[in-house]
Amino acid sequence: QVQLVESGGGLVQAGGSLRLSCAASGGTFSSHTMAWFRQAPGKEREFVGSTWSSTVTYYADSVKGRFTISRDNAKSTQYLQMNSLKPEDTAVYYCAADLGFKTSRNAGNFHYWGQGTQVTVSS
DSSP, rough: OOOOEEEEEEEETTTOOEEEEEEEESSOOOGGGEEEEETTTOOOOEEEEEEEEEEEEOOOTTTTTTTEEEETTTTTEEEEEEOOOGGGGEEEEEEEEEEOOOOOOOOOGGOOOOOOOOEEEEE
């Protein structure tokens, strides 16, 4: 059973940056695809990006070029560096994981989830 704990959310002005962290425990971190999703009020949970390794990452078009996902297998932690933030990036951000190499962008295909961390971008 994998446990995920996010941290790093907060309030930032438009154009600013934040870095989210997701610490994992209870599994072999390097064997899991790690992902970030987000959910804004009244909207469905949406894919932000995922990583299998440092050279295999995927991003939603809405964040490509602004957000960067990375992972440190030695620390069992993944990161989401968010730059050039926009008010529409405001959401609860969730860390997710699933065993093996996954290219799915569907939240239903990820078995393990963190509790979420709020990111609010003011205009």
